Amino acid sequence: MSPFQRCIVAALLTLAAAAPAVAQLEHRQSAYTVQVQNPGGTPLAGATVRVEMMNPAFRFGTAIVFGELYAGQSEYDVKGIDALQNYFNSVTFGNYMKWSYIEGRSDAATLSTINDVHALNAFGSGDDMRLRGHVTVWGAQYQLPADLRAMTDPAAVQTRIRNHVTDYHTLFKDAGVDNFDLYNEHFHEREFIIEKAVPSGGLADEAAEVAEWFKAAKAADPEAVLFINEYNILNFWQENDSDVIAYKTFVDAVRDAGGPVDGIGLQAHMDRLTTKAQALRRFSILSAPMAPTANHPEGLPGLRLEVTELDINTQGWTSATPAQQAEVTANVLDASFEHPAVDGVTIWGMRDSIHWRDNSILFDDSDPDNWVVKPSGQAWIDRVKGTWWTDIGGLSGSTGRYTGTVFKGKHRITVSYLGETKEYIRDITADGNLTVEFDAEPIDTSASFLSNLSVRAPLDADQTLSLGFVVDGGSKSVLTRVAGPALASFGITNFMPDPQLEIRQGETVIATNNDWDAATVSATADGLGAFTMDPGSKDTALIAAVSGPNTVEISGDAAGVVLSEVYDTAASSTGPRLSNVSALNFTSSGDNVLTAGFVVGGSGQARLLIRGVGPTLAELGVPNTLVDPKITVFQGSTVVATNDNWDGSLAGVASEVGAFALTAGSKDAALLAVVNAEGASYTVQVVGADGGTGRALIEVYEIR
Structure with a gap:
């Protein structure tokens, strides 16, 4: 890390928001290796590799209403369609697939809508949107057919329910529904379903009847994945977990009676401050194996879990602040993703205006033209599209390999080498590898060095320019110069008339100079091929032994352009070496463009990371930064490389060389360049891509 970066990070990084912590997520991740080589099998080091998530394996879903899908419906908004495809890979209908609604329309109309759901783009990946089926059997009076509500004969009720289950799952067979809430709210909606079907009550009798419903569903569609769903379980208010245990006991009783239950749903209409630890404990209770019974002497394996209807019940939790709602949302999400038995989380609606309790997780849309992400919604976005969203990259090493840890799901893998790029799409659900071949010879950087x-x-009077540079591998003798008056020979008339310099390591001044001593410096400068400065001029220069990160502080009593230089007096491809230069200053146009230069000595080629940073500095508190930096690398007047907005594949490269992280998606500029050695000279300029001006950080890193 350059001296400037160390200073910036130490002073300003506390202003950046901390990302949610990642813990115990190995079961959600896979190690993936990209092997880069030529057709002969020779490893190609220095290829740029990027691995980007397209669609997670984990379900991140939301409930919707029918009208959200179709223009002309009161609930429709194109922003909603965009949000569905940006933040989710699954949907659940709130009402559309419930009993009386299904029987009230044609099968063709229902299946047409199901197809329209699948046509949505999950996370913009090109994958069909997933769909949960909600709900086959539920005792809420408003959605039950009138004939069932009027029935009093238990046998007739049982027949009506079982026939409905058969018809329902016959209809949706092969419709691409991921799983179904086959039975909803056994403990809370009893009067019109279970108490009519089993008026005698009792756990065993009720479980046996519910098991028949599950059997009927499997008979109609053997591939159907069937859940029981219930509320006030994850948010149960007592630490003895009695309702959680009762729920598990009922599910086990249904399974013991032969009911092919595949999963347990938790609605999670949160009405209290539930901790992550509480949620984890309850997940473990529910997913535990079924104990041995007479019917199953060896017991049964534990079941998969999903959080099916997450929202915050502010009608019950009237004092809940936005911060508390965000905290509970985060706790449920973190526990769900961390627990190995949980396969997904579905929030119960995206936006307040069509939420059943006017309080969704994601958006406050009280202004229809300006949907605002709520704190609870930010907790969702920070995890789903941030912490748990793979976007990693780096360079292939000396063996041609790049290995990264990814979250399981569909990924785009992009590999670039010497200007050629190849792209691959892979579903990664276990450790794996990919071999990529380029018809090229390896780049040899072993004999090159920055000299x-x-x-x-440009500097104002009494303004200080900090030129940071790093010496790796030990101590070096360097010649440091600041040219002001000497720039006149290059046609620059607005030079600084009397610059001065200090070399610092942290707060320690290593050396200082105002007016240079030609007798001490000239011979060394001439031997290094430095341009001539007139003896007795007001330029400044000195020779000093330095190591590690250093800063050249340049200032003067009057404004003007300066050129600050650091020369390695004994440059070599082995031993201590110059590895990095950086500077922060105002940039505009003409002579006032912030420009860095470097010379590559030795032989072969050098690989460099070059960056022009503005927006990320602004986020760290640096004022008046360049809004949209653009960098251009020149050899003489020839453009070698240019970049406007940086590519995320370089994030890993930056980490490898110790550079601070750029904000994902920012308008900062960065590029990877391979340049020739043999004493070739290069310059880098940073300007506003939009013609703007402001402060920018320019950086050049050697990559070994």
């Missing part, structure tokens, strides 16, 4: 670093910039 000279420089920065040209």
Whole structure:
């Protein structure tokens, strides 16, 4: 990390928001290796590899209403369609698939809508949107057929329910529904379903009848994945977990009676401050194996879980603040993703205006033209599209390999080498690898080195320019110069008339100079091929032994352009070496463009990371930064490389060389360049891509 970066990070990084912590997520992740080589099998080091999530394996879903899908319906908004496809890979209908609604329309109409759901783009990946079936059997009076509500004969009720289950799952067979809430709210909606079907009551009798419903569903569709669903379980208010245990006991009783239950749903209409630890404990209770019984002497394996209807019940929890709602949302999400038995979380609606309790997780849409992400919604976005969203990259090493840890799901893998790029789409659900071949020979950087670093910039009177540079591997003797009057020979008339410099390591001044001593410096400068400065001029120069990160502080009593240079007096491809230069200053146009220069000595080629940073600095509190930096690399007047907005594949490269992280999706600029050695000189300029001006950080890193 350059001296400037160390200073910036130490002083300003506390202003950046902390990301949610990741813990115990190995079961959600896979190690993936990309092997880069030529057709002969020779490893190609230095290829840029990026692995980007497209669609997670974990279900991140939301409930919707029918009208959200179709223009002309009162609930429709194109922003809703965009949000569905940006933040989710699954939907659940709130009412559309319930009993009386299904029987009230044609099968063709229902299946047409199901197809329209699948046509939505899960996370913009190109994958069909997933769908949960909600709900086959539920005792809520408003959605039950009138004939069932009027029945009093238990046998007739049982027949009506079982026939409905058969018809329902016959209809949806092969319709692409992931899983079904086959039975909803056994403990809370009893009067019109279970108490009519089993008026005698009792756990065993009720479980036996419910088991028949599950059997009927499997008979109609053997591939159907069937859940029981219930509320006030995850948010149960007593630490003895009695309702959680009762729910597990009932599910086990249904299974013991032969009911093919595949999963347990938890509605999670949260009405209290539930902790992550509480949620984890309750997940473990529910997913535990079924104990041995007479019917199953060896017991049965534990079941999969899903959080099916997450929202915050502010009608019950009237004092809940937005921060508390966000905290509970985060706790449920973190526990769900961390627990190995949980396969998904579905929030119960995206936006307040069509939420059943006017309080969704994601959006406050009280202004229809400006949907605002709520704190609870930010907790969702920070995890789903941030912490748990793979976007990693780096360079292939000396063996041609790049290995990264990814969250399970569909990924885009992009590999670039010497200007050629190849792209692959892979579903990664276990550790794996990919071999990528380029018809090229390896880049040899072993004999190249940076021999000279420089920065040209305009300075105001009494303004300080900090030129950061790093010496890796030990101590080096360096020649440091600041040219002001000497720039006149290059046609620059607005030079700084009397610059001065200090070399610092942290707060320690290593060396300082105002007016240079030609007798001490000239011979060394001439031997290094440095341009001539007139003896007795007001330029400044000195020779000092330095190591590690250093800062050249340049200032003067009057404004003007300066050129600050650092020369390695004994440059070599082995031993201590110059590895990085950086400078922060104002940039505009003409002579006032912030420019860095470097010379590559030795032989072969050098690989460099070059960055022009503005927006990320602004987020760290640096004022008046360049809004949209653009960097251009020149060899003489020839453009070698250019970049406007950086590519996320370089995030891993930045980490490898110790550079601070750029904000994902920012308008900062960065590129990877392979340049020739043999003493070739290069310059890098940073300007506003939109013609704007402001402060920018320019950086050049050697990559070994």
